[in-house]
Amino acid sequence: MTLNRYSTIDSKNKREIVLLRGNGCKWRKCRFCDYHLDFNPDDNKNYKLNKTILKKVTGKYKVLEVINSGSFTDLDKNTILTIKDICLKKDIKKLHFECHWIHKDCVKSFKNYFEKDGITVKIKSGIETFDYNFREKYLLKGIPNVSPAEIAKYFDEVCLLFGISGQTQKSMENDIQTGIKYFNRVCINIMTENKTPIKPDKKVIKIFKESLYKKYKDFNNIDILMENTDFGVGGDKENE
Ligand code: SF4
Secondary structure, three states, rough: OOOEEEEEEEEOEEEEEEEEOOOOOOOOOOOOOOOOHHHOOHHHHHHHHHHHHHHOOOOOEEEEEEEEOHHHHHHOOHHHHHHHHHHHHHHHOOOEEEOOOHHHOOOOOOHHHHHOOOOEEEEEEEOOOHHHHHHHHHHOOOOOOOOOHHHHOOOOOEEEEEEEOOHHHHHHHHHHHHHHHHEEEEEEEEEOOOOOOOEEEEHHHHHHHHHHHHHHHHOOOEEEEEEOOOOOOOOOOOOO
């Protein structure tokens, strides 16, 4: 089985999305994550793969989201050049990328590189929760004890991770409210079974589904992924 690496999101915030491959997340410690396994240390091989995925982009929504199981800084130079080239050729005006806190100081110049050609760049960061102790002592996310306002100086959008033991309706609601207060968009990921020791907690997921999902599902600035393949990309990780 191979990963699906191209899809379109045809409802809220319509966009094309590509799952590219980089040379690997440089943090790689988050206790809930196994998707950082989708990497290859060989940039030439990554570019060869990424080129074939990027060829599928049509520009139909003028917006492209690029994810790569890590940060945009893990993508090779030729892939970045190709992304820009496609944006210019297909009249894509907005790009979304992802980035871990440790690369926050790369964001400004990266945005400038695209924005000087009229392409807006939005950067999403996996914050998972604004509860510092839960995030750092349990999830090992690697973000210091900084305020949401400080995080928002670097990142436009956040991912939150729900469905883990210890979370409550109140804690999840607080994360959503903080997310929409400080950031343009919030993407809620519900924990799914993977190869890590952190398991989805069915009771917490039920609480989310019965209360918060109903309340927030139609918010235009909130995406909710009940399964991590809901955007149409991803799946089982296997070498390609
Ligand atoms: S920063 Fe992202 S890719 Fe890296 S380990 Fe954490 S969740 Fe996984």
